Amino acid sequence: MSARQILVVDDEVGIRELLRDILQDEGYQVRLAENAAQAREYRQQFTPDLVLLDIWMPDCDGISLLKEWGNSGLLTMPVVMMSGHGTIDTAVEATRIGAFDFLEKPIALQKLLKTVSAALKHSEQLPKSDIHFLRLGKSALINELRASFESVALQKSPVLLSGEQFAGTHLYAKFFHRHDTPWMVLDELDRLSSEPLALLQELEQGVLLISELAELSRTQQKGLNLLIANAEKHQVRVICATALSLNALLEQQLDSQLLQILSANAIQLPILNQHKDDIPDIVRALGVMLGESNSLPYRDFDTAALNALRKFDWPGNLSQLDNMIRTLMQSSKGERVTEDDVKRIMLQFQPEIDEAKQDAGATSGVNLDQPLREARDAFERLYFEHHIQKAERNMSKVAENVEMERTHLYRKLKQLGIKIK
Secondary structure, rough: OOOEEEEEEOOOOOHHHHHHHHHHHHOOOEEHHHHHHHHHHHHHHHHOOOOEEEEEOOOOHHHHHHHHHHHHHOOOOOOOEEEOOOOOHHHHHHHHHOOEEEOOOOHHHHHHHHHHHHHHHHHHOOOOOOOHHHHOOOOOHHHHHHHHHHHHHHHOOOOOEOOOOOOHHHHHHHHOOOOOOEEEEOOOOOOHHHOHHHHHHOOOOOOEEEEOHHHHHHHHHHHHHHHHHHHHHHHHHHHHEEOOOOOHHHOOOOOHHHHHHEEEOOEEEOOOOOOHHHHHHHHHHHHHHHHOOOOOOOOOOOHHHHHHHHOOEEEOOOHHHHHHHHHHHHHHHOOOOOOHHHHHHHHHOOOOHHHHHHHHHHHHHHOOOOOOOHHHHHHHHHHHHHHHHHOOHHHHHHHHHHOOOOHHHHHHHHOOOOOOO
16 A cells, blocks of 8 residues: 655744654655645645645635635545644634644644544545535534534445435435445336345445435335345445435335334435525535536636525525536536526526425425325426426436436336326
């Protein structure tokens, strides 16, 4: 295994060189930066395994640089802050923004080595995923959610993500996925009953996502139990999602053994309107992810555009915001997305917004007294008919908007009795 790379950022040459000598003696590769400008340059060139960052520097303080990396999507490594004038407030502020820990100068040798080792170990254990919670905001809610995900990520058990419809299940599930490993959102649910072990062979060291646990039949639930029992052998992480509560799943007679296994690592996803102040960070994060995946050219969002998005009501939750960002990045003409761009696209989204509000307030006329499966089918018919009409029967566009493979989309429409011609 190659030596871990540590970037030391400090304006005092004596401290830089002392830290370099100590860390090199421990077998680490060390690069030195004398100011924030040099640290920025290094970070653009490579991603260190760890950064030791001085807070007080003449050109730019370390807290500001930490915020800058966080806002630009570059805070993908642990950062340990250093200061000779440490205070509890400074330490709390640094960790709130995303620092792993805080060291007060003069730094004791054992404290330094212990902190470096802990930071690197923590980084190793977490998935090298597309989604970084440090990018998704700084609210207490997001910090608690990050802690829950990181705790669960250190285990190998299956995970249950629950939240309101369109809460962004697919996005959050990506936290558990490593870049170079298989990823599958299981559309063909019958494979759970017909070939669960074959799925594990296909997904060796990867992630399997079941989008709605409540849709599984009895035989599919049994297949999922078998799959979960053998998942660890293949190093497959199983993620199940649901828009229902645990009590509602029980009432629907979900297999009790399956529910017991999944509830051990259950995480409740928030709705977007619970943490609207995080929206500017979320917008930047999703924009960076789209740019890094080369699916869309990256465009920055100016402050007025971010404020307009933050003030907006989001009845369609995180999925609606994600769809909005994709549309803005595709359609904006300049290098930056402006407030005018946002207002223009919001007008296009207005029918969808009105529909979402109507769905939330009146369930779109679905009879709530019928059995759950029938009510879900009724809602899904309304949902797909809405998107087919909105996309003017362009099925490629429908598949993109509802985030489904076209083959599964056609199968779903046939199942619901929806004719597209």
